[in-house]
Amino acid sequence: MDAIKHECGLFGVYGSVDAAEKVYYGLYSLQHRGEESAGIASTDGSDIVWHKGMGLVSSVFNLQDLKLLRNSAAIGHIRYSTVGRSERQNAQPFVAEYSKGPVAIAHNGQLVNAVSLRRSLKRSGAVFQTSSDSEAILHLMARPEYCENLPGLLGDLRGAFSLLILTPEELIAVRDPNGFRPLCIGKLKDGYAVASESCALDQVGAEYLREVSPGEIVHINKDGLRTETFAAAKPSYCIFELIYFSRPDSVVYGENVHLFRKRLGAKLAEECPVEADIVVPVPEGGNSAAIGYSQVSGIPLERGFVRNHYVGRTFILPRVEQRHQKAEIKLNAISSVVAGKRVIVVDDSIVRGTTSKSRFGLLRRAGAKEIHVRISCPPHRYPCYYGIDFQIREELIAAVRPLEEIPEFLEVDSLGYLSIEGLLSCTSPPKDYCVACFAGKYPVPAEVVKKVPADLEEWEEKAGEHIIVV
Numbered sequence: 416m417d418a419i420k421h422e423c424g425l426f427g428v429y430g431s432v433d434a435a436e437k438v439y440y441g442l443y444s445l446q447h448r449g450e451e452s453a454g455i456a457s458t459d460g461s462d463i464v465w466h467k468g469m470g471l472v473s474s475v476f477n478l479q480d481l482k483l484l485r486n487s488a489a490i491g492h493i494r495y496s497t498v499g500r501s502e503r504q505n506a507q508p509f510v511a512e513y514s515k516g517p518v519a520i521a522h523n524g525q526l527v528n529a530v531s532l533r534r535s536l537k538r539s540g541a542v543f544q545t546s547s548d549s550e551a552i553l554h555l556m557a558r559p560e561y562c563e564n565l566p567g568l569l570g571d572l573r574g575a576f577s578l579l580i581l582t583p584e585e586l587i588a589v590r591d592p593n594g595f596r597p598l599c600i601g602k603l604k605d606g607y608a609v610a611s612e613s614c615a616l617d618q619v620g621a622e623y624l625r626e627v628s629p630g631e632i633v634h635i636n637k638d639g640l641r642t643e644t645f646a647a648a649k650p651s652y653c654i655f656e657l658i659y660f661s662r663p664d665s666v667v668y669g670e671n672v673h674l675f676r677k678r679l680g681a682k683l684a685e686e687c688p689v690e691a692d693i694v695v696p697v698p699e700g701g702n703s704a705a706i707g708y709s710q711v712s713g714i715p716l717e718r719g720f721v722r723n724h725y726v727g728r729t730f731i732l733p734r735v736e737q738r739h740q741k742a743e744i745k746l747n748a749i750s751s752v753v754a755g756k757r758v759i760v761v762d763d764s765i766v767r768g769t770t771s772k773s774r775f776g777l778l779r780r781a782g783a784k785e786i787h788v789r790i791s792c793p794p795h796r797y798p799c800y801y802g803i804d805f806q807i808r809e810e811l812i813a814a815v816r817p818l819e820e821i822p823e824f825l826e827v828d829s830l831g832y833l834s835i836e837g838l839l840s841c842t843s844p845p846k847d848y849c850v851a852c853f854a855g856k857y858p859v860p861a862e863v864v865k866k867v868p869a870d871l872e873e874w875e876e877k878a879g880e881h882i883i884v885v
């Protein structure tokens with residue numbers, strides 16, 4: 416696992432007395448999807464109240480906050496910034512008042528036409544309060560041509576957007592026509608829950624019903640569920656959700672994440688065999704694939720690393736030096752296990768390479784005789800424009816170095832990646848997946864600047880000079 420930021424997590428509840436409390440617990444289960452900020456908005460049927468702040472769910476909310484949010488419908492959001500600065504004003508849900516009354520919105524994903532949307536909204540008088548791409552959706556909702564026409568509004572958005580929208584009357588769940596980010600619905604005893612991942616439904620005792628379909632709008636209100644379709648496209652589910660982001664106990668795109676990763680490991684053992692004494696996973700990301708690798712290769716699985724659970728996920732730190740420092744204190748190698756051994760170390764990805772290098776170095780320092788790295792996904796050669804934080808090609812190690820040179824950079828004896836064909840062979844039909852970061856074929860064209868600034872304002876300024884349509 417390398418230093419990658421995830422995007423966001425969503426959780427919503429309609430029709431339950433303690434909706435905000437359930438959302439709080441749901442967000443806890445989704446904490447792996449973002450650690451920068453958290454927020455909950457709830458409604459009593461007439462107004463919307465909210466609380467949000469920077470940091471983990473546990474530090475943003477106390478009992479008093481939850482008491483104030485106590486209502487029968489609520490939505491929550493945890494955030495990692497891909498577009499927009501990491502600061503409180505960008506924390507979601509965004510809450511506003513427009514001609515139809517109060518509304519709150521939470522977004523997981525990234526709009527690839529955010530620059531042009533913001534520009535045209537600004538030209539027509541909109542004043543933005545944040546540097547987040549998600550705020551444009553709120554401004555569009557307020558426009559006369561869209562305030563009674565949600566499908567029309569959604570048809571103007573491009574890219575990745577799973578949305579939760581809360582009004583005093585209903586909770587609305589939306590998934591973009593490509594279905595880039597997951598979103599599923601569960602049934603509570605007294606209402607409904609909607610979550611980025613099914614592990615959060617389990618947390619609040621909701622029974623998994625189904626995914627929100629790509630291009631679907633689900634209205635949840637006092638009359639139950641009502642659905643409509645706003646656009647149709649060939650789905651392109653983000654396969655990296657299954658490889659890396661989602662929790663192993665979640666069901667995403669109909670696949671259990673742990674079992675999927677085990678299949679990746681098994682395929683990897685077939686494609687990249689090597690003689691060795693033990694198979695060691697990089698925790699937690701490599702755990703499931705290492706089981707699959709060990710089972711197929713017959714090489715015993717061993718615990719070669721110990722993880723310090725009191726350190727947050729490596730990629731929450733925005734500065735590169737901070738990331739490295741944290742990677743070092745997060746893991747330690749067990750010398751008694753690896754010393755003198757030929758070790759196959761299984762991980763889920765290498766994106767930039769720097770964190771991986773320091774991890775494999777721990778094995779060498781602990782006395783491993785040989786280190787053979789096996790990665791349960793193909794090399795990342797292209798940026799992601801759909802909500803994952805690797806948008807600069809020059810930062811991707813497999814884009815800037817020939818594959819045969821990477822083992823030398825990582826200071827390991829060999830390196831093997833799963834092939835794209837091998838990866839797709841592990842998915843269940845109909846295999847409608849986005850693999851753009853591996854293959855470079857983008858399902859939705861993006862407005863891209865050569866170097867993506869942290870801040871959308873700056874991005875807007877530069878966009879005129881540098882827009883490249885991929």
Ligand code: SF4
Nearest residue numbers: 653655799849851852
């Ligand atoms: S480019 Fe990669 S990370 Fe981005 S949506 Fe596609 S598969 Fe996921």
